[in-house]
Amino acid sequence: MRDNHRFRMADGAEFVGHQGDSFEMRVSMPSDDQGFFGRQCPECSLVFRMDARQYEALPDDLILWCVYCGHHAEHSEFVTEHQRNRAVQAVSDFGRQLVSHELRKMFSRLPRGSRSGGLSFSYESQSFFPRPLPGIDEEQLVRIRTCPGCHINYAVFSEHRYCPGCGPLPATSVAFDxxxxxxxxxDALEALPSDAKALLREQGVFARGWVDTVKSVVGVVEYLASSLFRTAVPHADSLLNGKGAIFQRLDPMADLIIDAGFSDLRTVLGPQAWQRLLETWAARHVFTHNDGIVDEKYLARVPGSSARIGQRLVPTEDMCRQALTDAKALCETLIDVLR
Structure with missing residues (x-):
């Protein structure tokens, strides 16, 4: 009887064969309704998902990247906990049958009722029925992302910086994401039920989230502008020498780009949009360095403000949404100007 007929395997598991003491099994890992399956980083333990058909077409020696922390290693190391449990059960069922088979073979060589030293040995095998393999119940994808470099489709569940196939993502992808x-x-905060929103507002969650948004847009622009400038300007290091965190400061950044031979961001964007950006950057400064307390520097940058020195700046949702719109426009302008 052939080995692959000797062992009973659950649906999704297959005994391929063996050579010497080495046994080979194949265990399927079901995909979700969109054809994606999970990968779990062995370093940070976070899960992401990949297009199963694309994954099958990748090289056997593929080095996979964690989309979150950037850990990269042989792709077989990225097995999820659910997938591991499924494989372990299949191996366990196979192992039980293998032990039973070896015992049956060993006892078949002994005379029935054999005695040795006053002990009697016998063995009676029982039919084995494998348990159904556990399914894969992992977090489902929300939207599909496509790497602009290698065009692999994948899904994430947190902030990420890497493509699973080719590594670090372009600064433009990171910024707009x-x-x-x-x-x-x-949008998620606004969609909450009224009673939940009231509780969170009272606890300051909304205000804290708005402050974080203002801080975030400045960081996004700084990261993108720095990356684009260093790529576009061959002698970028010499121009940046001694200028500190210049990409955090709008007017000095615009002057730097002019000095490198490019257009004036202020002219391309227009004075109204630029002034709103200056006000957002000023708000970020007092939120970050002065707990939101208005000072002379803030009023100098926001001359139209009705706030007084010593008052605390109060963010609003409208302020944040306008800041996001303006930051997106500035990012698009940086791409056009520094191409």
Missing amino acids: ALQADTARL
């Missing part, structure tokens, strides 16, 4: 995430956060 971050702005979209901040917009989604505002």
